Amino acid sequence: NAGVTQTPKFRVLKTGQSMTLLCAQDMNHEYMYWYRQDPGMGLRLIHYSVGEGTTAKGEVPDGYNVSRLKKQNFLLGLESAAPSQTSVYFCASSPGVLTEAFFGQGTRLTVV
C-alpha cells in the first residue's frame, strides 16, 4: 500500500548541478503536484499536472521543470541548482479537484 513515493529522500547538490526528483503514485490519481516547504512559509506550489501529458505552473515555478509522461509518475527537474532552492520538496496526488491531496514523505534538498 505505497501511496505516494518520492525518490530520493535526501540529496546535497553543488551550485550549478542538475538533478531530477521522482514522484510515483499507485492510486490512479489524475492530479499530481510538486510543493516546496520553507520555514514559516507553509507549502508553496511549484508545478502541477491535471493528467498524463499535461503540466502547469504554480506559485513558484522559476528554476524548475516538470514532466508527466506516465500517469503514475511526475518528475521535477532542477537544471542549474541554486542555494535558494534548498528546501523540503513534497509531491502529492489527488483523484479530483475537490478532494484532499495525498502527500509523499518529502525530499530534503540542500544546495551548497
Added chain:
Amino acid sequence: DQQVKQNSPSLSVQEGRISILNCDYTNSMFDYFLWYKKYPAEGPTFLISISSIKDKNEDGRFTVFLNKSAKHLSLHIVPSQPGDSAVYFCAAKPIHAGNMLTFGGGTRLMVKP
C-alpha cells in the same frame, strides 16, 4: 503577501483540554478550506475540510468552523491528546478555479501529558 495566514507559530495545551488553531485568509475567491497535520520527517496528511456553503464541519474530535464575513476559520480539537502534537497547516482554494491550494505557514501544536 500571504493570502492564508496562521498567526500563531506555536500553541501549547494540556492533555484533555481544547486546542484551537486559527487561520485567516484575504482572498474572497477562496471557498474550499482544508486542514492538514504534519509529523516530523513525514508528508502532510489530510485532517478535515469545509466548503463555504457550511459554517461548521465535524469529524470525531475535530471540528472546523468557518466565518466567511470575517474571512476566518478555526480548528478545534477536543479533547487534545499527546498524539495530536504536530504542525497543522490551513489551506484554501477557489472551487471553480483550478487545483492550486494556498497554504498558511503552519502552527506547531504541543499537547502536554
